[in-house]
Structure formats: C-alpha cells, structure tokens
Amino acid sequence: MPEKESNTHRAPFPSLQERGKSLQDPTGIELLRKIDRKTIMHPFTPLARWEADPFSLITGAEGSYLINEKGERLLDGTASLWVNLLGHKNPVIDQAVKNQLERWAHSTFLGLSHEPGILLAQELVDIAPKGLTRVFFSDNGSTAVEAALKLSYLSRSRKNGSSPPSRFLSFSRGYHGDTLGAVGVGGIDLFHQEFGPLLTPSIKVPAPDCFRCPVGLRKESCHQECFDLFKASLTTHKDETCAVICEPALQAAGGMIVWPHGYLSKIRDLTQEIGIPLILDEVATGFGRTGAMFASDLEDVSPDFLCLGKGLTGGYLPLAATLMTEEVYQRVREAPGAFFHGHSFTANPLGAAAARATLSLLKDNRLIDQVHEKNAIARTILNDLLAGLPGVKNYRSIGLIIAVDLYDGEMPTSSDKMDALRQLCHEQGMIIRPLGNIAYLFPPLSVSMEEWMTMCRILGESIVTCQTKHQH
Numbered sequence: 001m002p003e004k005e006s007n008t009h010r011a012p013f014p015s016l017q018e019r020g021k022s023l024q025d026p027t028g029i030e031l032l033r034k035i036d037r038k039t040i041m042h043p044f045t046p047l048a049r050w051e052a053d054p055f056s057l058i059t060g061a062e063g064s065y066l067i068n069e070k071g072e073r074l075l076d077g078t079a080s081l082w083v084n085l086l087g088h089k090n091p092v093i094d095q096a097v098k099n100q101l102e103r104w105a106h107s108t109f110l111g112l113s114h115e116p117g118i119l120l121a122q123e124l125v126d127i128a129p130k131g132l133t134r135v136f137f138s139d140n141g142s143t144a145v146e147a148a149l150k151l152s153y154l155s156r157s158r159k160n161g162s163s164p165p166s167r168f169l170s171f172s173r174g175y176h177g178d179t180l181g182a183v184g185v186g187g188i189d190l191f192h193q194e195f196g197p198l199l200t201p202s203i204k205v206p207a208p209d210c211f212r213c214p215v216g217l218r219k220e221s222c223h224q225e226c227f228d229l230f231k232a233s234l235t236t237h238k239d240e241t242c243a244v245i246c247e248p249a250l251q252a253a254g255g256m257i258v259w260p261h262g263y264l265s266k267i268r269d270l271t272q273e274i275g276i277p278l279i280l281d282e283v284a285t286g287f288g289r290t291g292a293m294f295a296s297d298l299e300d301v302s303p304d305f306l307c308l309g310k311g312l313t314g315g316y317l318p319l320a321a322t323l324m325t326e327e328v329y330q331r332v333r334e335a336p337g338a339f340f341h342g343h344s345f346t347a348n349p350l351g352a353a354a355a356r357a358t359l360s361l362l363k364d365n366r367l368i369d370q371v372h373e374k375n376a377i378a379r380t381i382l383n384d385l386l387a388g389l390p391g392v393k394n395y396r397s398i399g400l401i402i403a404v405d406l407y408d409g410e411m412p413t414s415s416d417k418m419d420a421l422r423q424l425c426h427e428q429g430m431i432i433r434p435l436g437n438i439a440y441l442f443p444p445l446s447v448s449m450e451e452w453m454t455m456c457r458i459l460g461e462s463i464v465t466c467q468t469k470h471q472h
Contacts, residue, residue, distance in 0.1 A: 086445060247281045256396065385463070420466060429454075
C-alpha cells in the first residue's frame with residue numbers, strides 16, 4: 001500500500017485561474033464554496049445554516065460598493081463590519097500602502113522603531129482628547145482594550161503601594177472584543193455566557209438605554225436618573241474598581257444603544273472625583289462616525305485611556321492603538337519598567353502608512369462636517385417611509401449610524417424574518433447585517449449623498465415590504 005503523501009511535500013492548492021476557471025464560472029464558484037464549507041469556521045455565523053446556504057463571494061469593491069461573484073454592485077451598508085471609513089479602493093490609501101510596500105513590509109517594534117509608526121503616533125496624539133500623550137500599538141480592537149485593562153492595573157497598583165484593585169466596572173450589553181480580558185468586561189450574554197468559567201467578571205451597571213429605561217421612566221420626562229445607578233455602584237465598589245470602561249455615546253454590538261447626551265460627562269466627573277481611571281473604547285465610534293473625530297469630543301471628555309481600531313487604517317489593514325496619559329506612562333516606566341505585553345505585528349509599517357493616509361484624508365476632505373446633514377436626511381427619509389408602522393419602534397441615530405427595532409406585535413421579530421429582510425435588501429442592492437431584531441445602517445464615512453439616500457430608501461422600503469407581508 002503506497003504511503004500517504006506528506007503535507008510538507010504537497011503542492012499548493014491551485015487557484016481558480018490555475019485551474020483554467022474564473023470567478024464568473026459557476027463551477028468555479030461552487031468549488032470555492034465547497035472548499036469554504038470543508039475548511040473554514042466563520043466568526044459569529046450559525047455554522048449549520050452556513051453549510052446549507054449558497055453564500056455570496058466578494059470578488060471586488062469600489063467606493064461604497066462591494067462586488068460579488070455575479071458582478072452585482074452592492075452598497076456596503078455595514079462598512080464591512082464598521083471598519084471601512086473612506087471607501088474601498090481609495091486611491092490615496094492604495095498609493096500609501098504601495099509606497100510603503102516598495103520600502104519594506106514589516107519589522108518588529110520590540111527594541112526597534114520606524115518612521116511610519118513614529119509619525120502616526122504623533123498624529124494620533126495631535127488629534128486625541130487633551131491629556132493623552134502616549135501611544136501603544138496593537139492589531140485589533142480587542143488587543144487595544146486588553147492593553148488598556150493591563151495598563152490601568154499597573155498604574156493603579158503602584159499609585160500608593162497598597163494592594164491594587166483588580167476588578168473593572170462596565171456596562172450591561174457592552175462589547176469590547178473577544179479576548180478573555182475584553183470578554184470579562186463585556187455584557188452580551190449571547191456572546192459571552194459560554195465562556196463564563198474562564199472569566200474574571202466585571203461589576204456591571206445597566207446601560208443608559210432610553211427605550212428600555214433601567215429605572216422605568218419615559219425619555220420625555222427623564223433627567224438621567226439611570227446615572228444614579230452608576231454612581232451608587234461605583235461608590236460602593238470604588239476600593240475594588242481598577243477602572244471604568246465604556247463605549248462612549250454608542251454601544252454598538254449591544255444593540256446600537258445611543259446614550260443620552262450628558263451621561264458621559266457625568267461618568268468622567270465622578271471618576272475624576274473618586275480617582276478611578278476611565279477607559280473609552282472608541283474602536284467603533286472613532287474617526288468621525290458620530291459627527292466628531294471621537295465620540296468623547298461630543299461632550300469634551302478626556303479619558304485616561306482611549307482605545308482605537310477598525311477605521312484607523314480606513315478599514316484596510318489590522319492596526320489598533322491604545323492612547324494613555326503621561327501619568328500612566330511614567331508609573332509603568334518606574335515599575336515594572338517595561339510593559340510585558342506585545343504583538344508580532346505591532347505598528348506594522350503597511351498599516352501605519354494606511355492610517356496616516358486616512359488621517360490626512362479626514363483632515364483635507366472635511367467629511368466629518370457632512371455627517372450632520374446626512375443624519376437629517378436619513379431621519380426624513382425613514383420617517384416618511386416608516387411612520388405609523390406598528391412593528392417599527394425606537395428609531396435612533398448618532399452621526400452616520402441609524403437603527404430601528406422591529407416587532408411582531410409585542411414580540412421581537414424572529415431571526416428568520418430578519419434574515420428575510422437582509423435578503424430583500426440584498427436583492428435591492430445593499431448588504432446589511434441585523435443585530436437580533438435591530439435593523440441598522442453603518443456606512444463608510446465617505447458615502448455620497450446620493451448613495452446614502454439610496455441606502456436609507458432600500459432599508460426603509462424593505463422594512464415596509466416585510467412588515468406588510470407579515471401582517472397578512
């Protein structure tokens with residue numbers, strides 16, 4: 001019996017082109033789907049359903065559009081999971097990455113440095129909230145949060161020589177990533193409960209959700225009494241709280257929860273009064289998404305740590321950053337003297353080049369200045385389409401992010417019906433990805449006015465069609 005061929009001597013698996021097929025060839029597409037189902041585990045994806053679905057393959061992209069295997073141009077209604085900031089195939093970012101690639105692709109940041117990383121750090125400090133003077137680079141939002149959690153612990157543990165507090169205070173329905181430290185401060189049961197035995201759970205306070213008010217009030221008569229719950233919890237647990245962590249102004253993955261204006265300022269005031277660091281996770285909200293460079297700028301709040309990712313490189317490459325105050329840096333410098341935490345691709349030069357091009361475009365194109373007008377247009381279009389529909393509730397928006405909750409009577413719309421809505425939007429030329437019974441848009445910041453209006457109409461008309469169909 002012949003010996004089985006060793007994996008180390010196996011030829012590379014041939015591409016479609018090497019097989020004489022193209023991405024327009026149905027047999028080639030089916031081959032890719034077969035390989036995908038056989039070899040890949042996709043994130044946040046029901047695996048059995050995926051294995052049965054004839055899923056789309058993306059073959060290209062341009063501007064606000066993704067292009068699939070059929071050649072269909074589909075509006076990117078989720079900015080490719082909230083990362084694409086300035087459009088696909090942006091010529092300025094493309095050229096910046098190409099220029100850097102001609103020099104070199106990567107070198108370690110451990111014991112060495114390089115110009116792209118140095119200049120990016122300075123540019124981030126220049127635009128960051130006041131008081132943030134130091135930058136630690138990593139490669140995604142979870143790692144940015146992990147760095148902030150560890151650094152806050154190190155800085156607290158050496159502040160007065162006593163035993164350091166070792167817990168964090170965070171919000172229900174919060175999401176900070178999927179590494180264990182980030183999951184520990186998360187608050188989405190669907191994502192996190194399976195890993196409970198592995199975690200150090202945080203102290204949780206209710207999210208300031210005006211639709212599901214934690215103290216049972218109505219928005220029109222509210223004076224942010226929900227903040228009293230936060231204040232009571234932090235005051236009670238102040239001696240064991242290492243830091244407070246939150247997503248300012250918008251809890252995205254937890255249900256597109258838009259915070260009432262002023263709540264973040266109250267958090268900052270109280271944490272400063274008690275002397276507890278504040279970590280702001282702006283991985284999703286940073287770089288103009290909310291109508292300001294950072295969501296914290298909406299209330300002129302300066303945290304002790306700022307976590308950035310997703311749109312930092314325009315959505316091109318994995319790169320993240322944790323910004324901190326000089327006080328934090330100096331405490332770690334004193335003891336233990338080094339931050340024993342790092343990543344293989346820290347400050348990757350290609351990512352840094354893409355990020356620098358992104359920041360330059362944000363400054364030059366004044367895209368953030370257009371956000372408020374686009375927000376008003378979305379509100380008008382969706383109000384005209386959805387007003388009076390009994391199953392549509394809780395319209396909310398912040399910057400270029402809009403969302404509605406969908407119901408069948410008193411029950412949240414089922415996953416099958418939300419999937420039908422997703423498919424209908426696809427047929428009309430747009431990709432969305434609902435969160436439970438929540439339909440939302442989270443487009444590239446660079447979306448044109450015409451494209452944005454089309455996105456809003458597709459979503460609104462698709463909701464009307466689905467709601468009308470299910471009522472009958």
